[in-house]
Amino acid sequence: MTAYTAPVRDMKFVIEELADLSLINQLPGLQDATADLVEQILEQASRMGSEVLAPINQSGDQHGVTFKQGNVYAPPGFKDAYQTFVESGWPALSFDPDRGGQGLPEMIATAVNEIWQSANMAWSLCPMLTEGAVITLETHALKTIKDLYLPKLISGEWTCTMNLTESQAGSDLAAIKTRATQEGDHYLITGQKIFITWGDHDLSENILHLVLARLADAPPGIKGISLFLVPKFLVSPDGSLGERNDVYPVSIEHKLGIHASPTCVMSFGDQHGAIGYLVGEEHNGLACMFTMMNHARLAVAVQSLGISERAYQQALAYAKERVQGKSNTQQGRVTIIHHPDVRRMLMLMKAGTEAMRALCYVTATSLDYSNRTEDEAFKTKHLQLFALLTPAVKGWCTELAQEITSLGIQIHGGMGYIEETGAAQHLRDARITTIYEGTTGIQAQDLTDRKIIRDNGKTISSLLDTMRETADSLSQLDDNNSTIIHSHYTEAIEALAQAVSWLLDNYKDDINAPGSISYDFMMLTGTVCGGWQMARSAIVAHNKLNDASESHKDFYRTKQMTARFYAEHILPRASSYLKTILTGSESIMAINTDQF
Amino acid sequence: MKILVPIKRVIDANVRVHVKSDGSGVETANIKMAMNPFCEIAVEEAIRIKEAGHASEIIVITIGTSQCQDILRSGLAMGADRAILIETEAELQPLAIAKLLKAIVERQSPQLVILGKQAIDDDNNQTGQMLSALLGWAQGTFASKVVFNDGNVEVTREIDGGLETVSLQLPAIVTTDLRLNEPRYIKLPNIMKAKKKPLDILCPDDLGIDVNSRLKVLSIEQPAKRAAGIKLADVQELMDKLKNEAKVI
Numbered sequence: 137m138t139a140y141t142a143p144v145r146d147m148k149f150v151i152e153e154l155a156d157l158s159l160i161n162q163l164p165g166l167q168d169a170t171a172d173l174v175e176q177i178l179e180q181a182s183r184m185g186s187e188v189l190a191p192i193n194q195s196g197d198q199h200g201v202t203f204k205q206g207n208v209y210a211p212p213g214f215k216d217a218y219q220t221f222v223e224s225g226w227p228a229l230s231f232d233p234d235r236g237g238q239g240l241p242e243m244i245a246t247a248v249n250e251i252w253q254s255a256n257m258a259w260s261l262c263p264m265l266t267e268g269a270v271i272t273l274e275t276h277a278l279k280t281i282k283d284l285y286l287p288k289l290i291s292g293e294w295t296c297t298m299n300l301t302e303s304q305a306g307s308d309l310a311a312i313k314t315r316a317t318q319e320g321d322h323y324l325i326t327g328q329k330i331f332i333t334w335g336d337h338d339l340s341e342n343i344l345h346l347v348l349a350r351l352a353d354a355p356p357g358i359k360g361i362s363l364f365l366v367p368k369f370l371v372s373p374d375g376s377l378g379e380r381n382d383v384y385p386v387s388i389e390h391k392l393g394i395h396a397s398p399t400c401v402m403s404f405g406d407q408h409g410a411i412g413y414l415v416g417e418e419h420n421g422l423a424c425m426f427t428m429m430n431h432a433r434l435a436v437a438v439q440s441l442g443i444s445e446r447a448y449q450q451a452l453a454y455a456k457e458r459v460q461g462k463s464n465t466q467q468g469r470v471t472i473i474h475h476p477d478v479r480r481m482l483m484l485m486k487a488g489t490e491a492m493r494a495l496c497y498v499t500a501t502s503l504d505y506s507n508r509t510e511d512e513a514f515k516t517k518h519l520q521l522f523a524l525l526t527p528a529v530k531g532w533c534t535e536l537a538q539e540i541t542s543l544g545i546q547i548h549g550g551m552g553y554i555e556e557t558g559a560a561q562h563l564r565d566a567r568i569t570t571i572y573e574g575t576t577g578i579q580a581q582d583l584t585d586r587k588i589i590r591d592n593g594k595t596i597s598s599l600l601d602t603m604r605e606t607a608d609s610l611s612q613l614d615d616n617n618s619t620i621i622h623s624h625y626t627e628a629i630e631a632l633a634q635a636v637s638w639l640l641d642n643y644k645d646d647i648n649a650p651g652s653i654s655y656d657f658m659m660l661t662g663t664v665c666g667g668w669q670m671a672r673s674a675i676v677a678h679n680k681l682n683d684a685s686e687s688h689k690d691f692y693r694t695k696q697m698t699a700r701f702y703a704e705h706i707l708p709r710a711s712s713y714l715k716t717i718l719t720g721s722e723s724i725m726a727i728n729t730d731q732f
Numbered sequence: 733m734k735i736l737v738p739i740k741r742v743i744d745a746n747v748r749v750h751v752k753s754d755g756s757g758v759e760t761a762n763i764k765m766a767m768n769p770f771c772e773i774a775v776e777e778a779i780r781i782k783e784a785g786h787a788s789e790i791i792v793i794t795i796g797t798s799q800c801q802d803i804l805r806s807g808l809a810m811g812a813d814r815a816i817l818i819e820t821e822a823e824l825q826p827l828a829i830a831k832l833l834k835a836i837v838e839r840q841s842p843q844l845v846i847l848g849k850q851a852i853d854d855d856n857n858q859t860g861q862m863l864s865a866l867l868g869w870a871q872g873t874f875a876s877k878v879v880f881n882d883g884n885v886e887v888t889r890e891i892d893g894g895l896e897t898v899s900l901q902l903p904a905i906v907t908t909d910l911r912l913n914e915p916r917y918i919k920l921p922n923i924m925k926a927k928k929k930p931l932d933i934l935c936p937d938d939l940g941i942d943v944n945s946r947l948k949v950l951s952i953e954q955p956a957k958r959a960a961g962i963k964l965a966d967v968q969e970l971m972d973k974l975k976n977e978a979k980v981i
Contacts, residue, residue, distance in 0.1 A: 141746070144764075173927055179766075180918045188917070225920035238924055580969060687761030 138450045138558065140190040141489045142182035142251045145691065148175060149212065151247060153676040154669060155497040160241050163508035169241050177240075181248045184224060184422055185255035188217050193256040196396030197561050201337075203388045208336040218292075227263055231270060232641030233258040235282075236290050246438055246500040253442025257565045258396035260442075262295055262334040264435050269296030269346055271427040276416035277365070284371055285344060295340045298428055299329040299347040299366075299402060307578055309422060310357045314349040314404065316364060316412065324409030325349050325366055328386070328401065333572070335400030336368070336385035342377060343368040345410060346428065347404065348421050353417065363421030364412035366404065382410040393564030432573045433530040434499060440490040440537035440569040447544030448485040454548050454559075455482060472547075480705075481543045487702040488540050490673070491666030492533045498669060499525045520595045524587045524620065524667070531579035532662020534569035541566040563726040580654035583661065589643055589650065593636050596661075600636070603629050603668045610671050613678050617700045623702035625671045628710035632664045633719045642720065652721035660713035667707045674699035692727070733902075734789045735778045736842040738833055739771035739807055741800045742853040755951045758853070767803040770848025770963040771812075773908040776915040777878060778846050779811040787881045789813050791840060795832055801931065808926035809918045815931040820943060822936075828943040831860035837867060838962055842903070844885070849874050849907040860907035870900035876911040 151157050152171055161169040166684040169284060192213040199211040214375070230245035231237025245267075270289050273282060288294040305311035314327025325347060329335075336343065345366040352361030370378040382405050389399040404410040410538040416424035453471040472478045502522035506515050541563040545552035552559040570576045588596055610622045635657055642649045677695035684692055743758070746764040760850055767775075778790045792807035793816040794800045803972045804815035809850065820830055837845060850857035864871035872878075872887030880887040889896045890909045900906075936943045964970050974981050 170927075172802070172805070173923065176802070176809065176926075177920065179806075180809075180920070180923060184917055220917060223919070224917050225922075229920060238920060596904065626741065648890050687759070691762070 140186050140193075140255050140446055140449060142178065142185055142254070143163060143445065144182055145173070146493065147178055147247050147250070148205040149673075149676075149691075149695070150490075150494050150497050151243065154494045154672055155243050155501050159620055160243055160501060160504050163241075163504060164510065165239055165508060166241050166504070168239075169244060174244055177244065177530060178251070178354070180224075180249065181226070184221065184226070184315060185251040188220050189252060189259055191256035192259070192410060193396075194558050194561060194634060195211075196256065196258055197299040197565075197610040198555075200387055200395040201398040203385065203398075203429050206384055206629065207338070208388060208400060209338050210259075210386050210398065214396065215339050217256075217259065218262070222292040227266065228290050230267075231290045232274070234525045235286050241501075243497055244436070245502040246497055249435065250437050250442045250445070250496070253439045254446045255442075256396075257439055257443055257537055258394040260439070261394065261397045262339060263292065264439075265298060265334060265432070266292065266294075268298070268431040268435065269344065271431050272346065272424060273365070273415065275427050276363070276424040281365060281415070282616065283411055284373070284375065285365070285367075288342070288375070289344065293340060294342040294344060295337075296344045296346065297335050297649040298425070298432070299332055299335075299345050300425065301329060301331045302327070303330055307575060309361065312348055312350060312361055314347065314555070316349040316351050316362060317409070318351070323349075323412045324405060325364055325383075325412045326405030328403050330401050331389070331572075332400045332402045332540055333387075333400055335402045337398055342354045342371070343350075343710045345383060345402070346415065346425070348425055349404075349412075351418055356642075358422050360419050361421045362418050365415050366410050366412040370411060391568075392633040393561070393567050417636075429573060430532040433526050433579070435518060436498065436573045437492070437499075437530045437533040437567050438496050440534040440566060441489065441496050443562050443566045443569070444485065444489045444492060444537045444540040445568075447541040447559065448482070448489055450559055450562070451485060451544040451547040454551075454554055465710075471623075478547060480537075480539045481547050483698070483701045485540045485543055486731045487570070487698050487706060488536050488666075490698055491670050491702055491706070492536065494669035494673060495525075495529055495662075495665055496533065499529050517598075520591075521599065524583075524591075524595045525598065527574075527582040527587065528658055528661040528665060530573070531570075531576050531583070531658040532666070534566075535659065536662070537566045537569055538563075570685045572676055576655065576658070580658040581651065583658050584639060584643075584650045584654040588639060588657075591641050596632075596636055598634040600633050603664070606668055606671050606675070609675055613675065615678060617696050618674060618678055621671055621674050621700055621703040624707045628664045628667050628707045631710040631714040634659055635660055635714050638718060646721055647727045648721035652724045656713040656716045660710055660717065663706060663710050663713070667702060667710075670702040733787045733844065734791065734840060734842040735787045736812060736837060736845045737771070737774050737778045737790060737807065737812065738829075738847050738859070739775065739792055739794050740848070740853075741765050741794060741796055741802055741803045742768045742851050745769055745852060747964070748944045751952055751954045752843050756952060756953055757949070765799070765802075767806055768848050768851045768853075769852060770852070770908055770910070771803075772848075772915040773845040773912050774848050774906075775807050775810050775812060775909065776913045777875075777906075777908060778844075779916075780913065781844075781878070781880070782811070784880070786822060791816060791842065793818070793833070793836060795820060795824060795829055798933075799962045804931055805923075805926050806918065808929045808931070809922045810916065811922070812929075814929055815927060817931065817933045818936060818939070819933050820936050822943050823945065824943055825945055825947055826856050826858035826862055828941070829867055830857050831941050832936060832939060832943070833859070833863050834866045835941055836841075837863075842977050844902060844904055844906065845869075846906045846908065848908055860905050864905040865892065867903075867905070869903050871905040871907070872898050872900050873905075873907040874909045875906050878906060878912070904905045 196211040202209040204434045229240050230242055233239040316325050318324040343637040347364045347366050348361050370381050372378050384403050385400040386403045387401045453480055458472045459469050460472050463470045502518040506518040510514050545559045548559045551557045607626050610618055674696050680692045741831040747764050752759050789790050790812040792812040795818040825898045865902040873888045875887045877888035885900050887898050
């Protein structure tokens with residue numbers, strides 16, 4: 137196992153230079169979020185990550201979770217780590233100060249979450265889901281529910297899960313069968329849910345389940361689904377814990393990765409019905425759940441960023457230590473980081489991870505702007521931008537993380553394939569990210585159908601204009617790196633613009649077109665958005681190089697060269713995605729099912 | 733009772749240290765800095781003493797550039813009540829630091845000063861002892877246990893032969909060893925609160941202390957690389973090498 141240290145300098149660079157902390161902390165309520173405070177927060181989170189969470193990452197993977205007599209137990213050390221996490225006040229970071237939160241920006245929460253995810257992804261899923269649930273309850277629940285449950289969720293004393301999937305209802309939630317019947321001031325829930333992450337465990341004294349279920353008089357399809365809050369232990373009006381509710385884990389799954397995160401089959405109402413409380417309006421549950429889902433989608437993108445960073449740190453440490461072969465420039469046998477092909481892999485990991493980081497943090501700023509601004513037009517702009525970017529960021533980051541964590545193994549050679557080394561765990565853990573909270577296919581479809589076609593390309597056109605402005609700024613710079621980056625970057629922007637036009641021109645004539653090209657379209661969008669952030673990073677680096685002291689110059693030169701690597705090695709993929717998009721659906725849909 | 737905790741900003745313990753190419757010192761530009769680990773233990777101990785009801789106020793103090801405010805903020809976030817920075821660009825040696833601290837002690841009148849026994853950069857292990865001598869106070873150095881007892885403080889010291897317990901009359905100086913305690917994780921709400929706690933900035937001239945160095949650094953170099961070891965066949969060969977090659981016996 138290798139150690140994890142949060143890349144605080146890189147994080148600060150993104151926070152201050154690309155995600156514009158100095159604009160964020162001018163928003164109402166965020167004036168405390170100054171650069172020096174943020175640095176302290178990152179340093180302390182880094183310490184918690186590397187000293188408390190990272191050391192139980194590999195042992196958690198090897199030990200896995202235990203299901204014993206109807207209860208689920210997390211691996212050794214997980215409960216203590218959670219206790220330390222709660223006592224240190226981290227769960228409350230971005231929440232309302234009136235309910236015990238610290239009221240810090242979502243963008244900072246995103247950066248801190250990267251640290252947890254890098255340190256221990258399986259563990260971090262638990263607080264990640266609770267965070268999403270708080271936002272959902274805050275937005276949709278009645279005041280009585282908020283007052284009773286939110287303080288304990290914000291403090292982290294209780295945790296939360298999301299219960300959507302049933303065996304016949306995965307991506308297609310219209311098929312949900314779990315039932316709810318009203319009984320006085322509450323509802324009785326019966327049914328079975330599967331794939332419930334952290335559905336049961338011993339980290340917290342109570343667990344709240346957000347459950348999608350159907351009322352008896354519900355219209356068919358997704359318009360007939362309601363959302364309920366179902367506590368593991370019922371809560372008295374004074375906040376104390378009462379009876380055990382009729383909701384139990386039935387079994388846990390044996391998975392490819394995230395072994396330390398219990399994935400449960402949950403049974404509701406086997407005895408007399410699980411008591412639940414309505415969240416939002418009847419039959420409007422899916423809309424409410426999407427509040428949680430959208431939060432979770434960005435959070436999963438951050439997971440894939442975190443796991444990529446961890447894989448990079450481990451591969452880098454190995455490449456600097458493993459002696460093998462000779463190099464043209466050095467005498468004797470050398471460490472493998474001297475070999476160009478190992479460099480290529482490390483650079484791809486580094487550039488990819490940095491682009492993801494910038495994109496995730498910048499996307500999170502749209503939440504801060506839309507939550508806090510008093511300017512309605514500005515708010516709408518950022519809501520639309522967030523809606524557009526969410527599927528692209530989730531889809532692209534999680535797919536890129538597969539490549540990056542796989543390269544992490546490749547750099548280790550044979551040792552990477554051995555579990556003991558720990559490099560394989562990152563790939564196994566990363567593998568879930570393209571599946572949960574909406575698969576890559578679902579993200580791609582959301583992007584093309586709802587965010588491009590339904591919007592008639594308006595939001596993406598305005599994003600393309602913003603990207604072109606960045607290109608213009610880049611073209612003003614008179615150094616060789618900037619010129620090279622500019623040339624690849626403008627080509628990629630125009631590839632995306634062409635793909636948007638093609639989609640809008642063809643979706644009516646060929647009903648299979650959007651579904652056939654959506655994956656390539658999403659990857660194209662993500663790749664270009666990543667390039668946009670790397671171009672911005674190159675501009676900042678260029679400007680800083682002019683007046684940075686010699687000791688800081690290396691940092692900015694590295695930023696510039698990483699952006700150039702991205703332009704030369706990752707951005708050209710844009711043209712390839714475009715080429716495929718322009719072929720439409722024919723070769724995908726031509727042969728019939730029997731011909732497969 | 734007030735406790736004064738002098739702390740130092742040093743290169744982070746996890747960073748590999750490099751000597752500057754001109755041999756004038758150690759490379760510190762652009763390197764991650766942190767509170768000296770022994771000083772963290774000192775702050776932690778002060779907080780525990782306050783939590784146990786033996787102290788009413790904890791003041792953290794450091795001497796150095798304006799960047800040193802970050803470790804003061806960390807000390808405040810751990811639980812200190814206020815902070816003092818004596819701002820100077822000068823390269824300070826333990827005697828000058830002890831003199832500055834003496835001046836602060838006279839102004840603030842703490843009953844107890846807790847320091848790290850040494851800083852991990854220069855490893856001098858002198859400031860606490862010098863301060864004790866300048867003030868004429870009792871000292872309990874290398875503490876691995878500190879217990880309050882009717883106006884006295886019992887300090888268990890880590891010495892070469894084992895442990896020694898001394899009883900000091902207040903006011904006193906305590907310097908901390910590694911086993912004294914394990915510093916707490918800083919809580920997020922306390923990071924936020926620390927921002928609002930008072931931090932006073934002074935300069936050496938305000939205190940009328942001459943901080944000029946009494947020592948001159950001639951050069952600093954990386955320790956010589958250790959040669960690879962060899963395996964010997966038997967004790968006889970070892971004796972032979974010790975006698976004839978190393979010439980130590």
